[in-house]
Amino acid sequence: MSTERVVAICGGIGGAKLALGLYRLLPPRALTLIVNTGDDFEHLGLHVSPDIDTCLYTLSGLANQELGWGRADESWNFMAALKSIGGDTWFRLGDRDLALHVERTRQLASGRPLSAVIAGFADRLGLNAEILPMSEAPVRTLVDTDEGLLGFQDYFVRRRCAPRVRSISFDTAPDATIQPRARAALLAPDTTAIIICPSNPYLSIDPLLAVPGFAEALKGATAPVIAVSPIIGGSAVKGPTAKIMQELGVEPSAATVAAHYAGLIDGFLLDERDVALAAELSIPTRTADTLMTTLDDRIRVARAALEWAYQLP
């Protein structure tokens, strides 16, 4: 499969697990990741890109396994000093992690596009994959809750997903459009598969679909588009997906996610525990053990998704 060229669409932690599986499975430079930047925000004057950084750290082996975010072997002396001078400490930035935020902010201020900043980091970290933001201009995820309209990090980190979600929307900059290389990768005739990773559909994948031109490119792709379910047996593997689905008034099941992606995907990879749902769905499904605990799990799920994609008509 030396001519594989796979595009994966993902958010943060959950999606990055499968992205790592794909990265380890595929030959060098065969993987393009298009990553949610709806979570990006300015904090302490720094441009923070949580999902991009999770992908950078996960693929380069620097991710913090215990925390599930940030960098391994991290120290927190910046935060301690910041606290001592009265700074804002609800969003934790590790000493090593901070380097990406400071350097990204500096490069963006100098006029470098976000994609070029990220490509430079990926290159320095020795990655053999292309990591692209969904757009260069901001598209910001806003969560309308029973506590009012919250920015994504306010909702997710500061309030720990506690408020009840009423709706999710995206504040799109006037010049926001799908990142050109991302669009080209989706539409390229030699792209062999497009995988929507098991990220939260509402918080992590919808921001991508909200970017002008993104859904159109996905619909126009000649490569098969496979989504991997983030819901197993009615529960999210990690994070607030099931809770949010309940609050949004939809059944927290893999079938709901499949329906959410209707019109965009050619196949839906269900967990084997949800095999009974396959009959309900009007799109092609396949089942596999999609729980990803170890690195081998990640590679196995990546293989299941790709092998199936290549069999789709």
Place this chain on the structure above:
Amino acid sequence: MSTERVVAICGGIGGAKLALGLYRLLPPRALTLIVNTGDDFEHLGLHVSPDIDTCLYTLSGLANQELGWGRADESWNFMAALKSIGGDTWFRLGDRDLALHVERTRQLASGRPLSAVIAGFADRLGLNAEILPMSEAPVRTLVDTDEGLLGFQDYFVRRRCAPRVRSISFDTAPDATIQPRARAALLAPDTTAIIICPSNPYLSIDPLLAVPGFAEALKGATAPVIAVSPIIGGSAVKGPTAKIMQELGVEPSAATVAAHYAGLIDGFLLDERDVALAAELSIPTRTADTLMTTLDDRIRVARAALEWAYQLP
């Protein structure tokens, strides 16, 4: 001496030694420090104020004694991570130290004046002294050398004072003026003494004198103005003062420094090793052991300067 109100004028390391002596000697809130910000620069997109921070750290007991700059008990994980992504590492920022730069930059961007940012830090660090920047707007020290015109940190840190200095100048923002509280402190009738600390006269004190309104306020002060010599026996205690004086074509001696301050000071505190120079000088002098190695030395020199100031006519 409960009604003492002392103003000290200082740069970084050398000056901060005497400032600490004054701080420990005087009753709480009796000391106002007016600090050089000609060394301030933007680095990695952050506003760095080296002399201000040296004073904050020195007075609060957080200064790194081994390095002579930055914070004690420092870690360098940010720098290591920055290096790994290709960032600029010639100016070392410790993990804890970084908190001041990030928070200062954030507050300045929000429109807070530099003096208010610093006052907030001083308050959080528990300081019972007022620390004021010489001006709110930038006045930047430029060093013309045989390698061309260099910004202060380029000259001082990146090039380690190696280039030959031809002249020193100050790039003054159109709205730069002496910080109003600094002016008021210099001119206040109840100010009992003004001490020019033994900082480098050309690199650390001249920037203050270049601020519009500063020299006038010093000349208009009713309190006695005493300068403490940064040169002992023809050598600078620390730093490039003597080298720069040679390059500027003046004799590296305490007498040259006294002449440099002519018209601004009422007395010059010489080191006892330079007692022979006293006869050369046309302004009142006093000698003392001005070498400051220990904290007791700092307090002793502070006491010598103040006791003499109070005896001046």
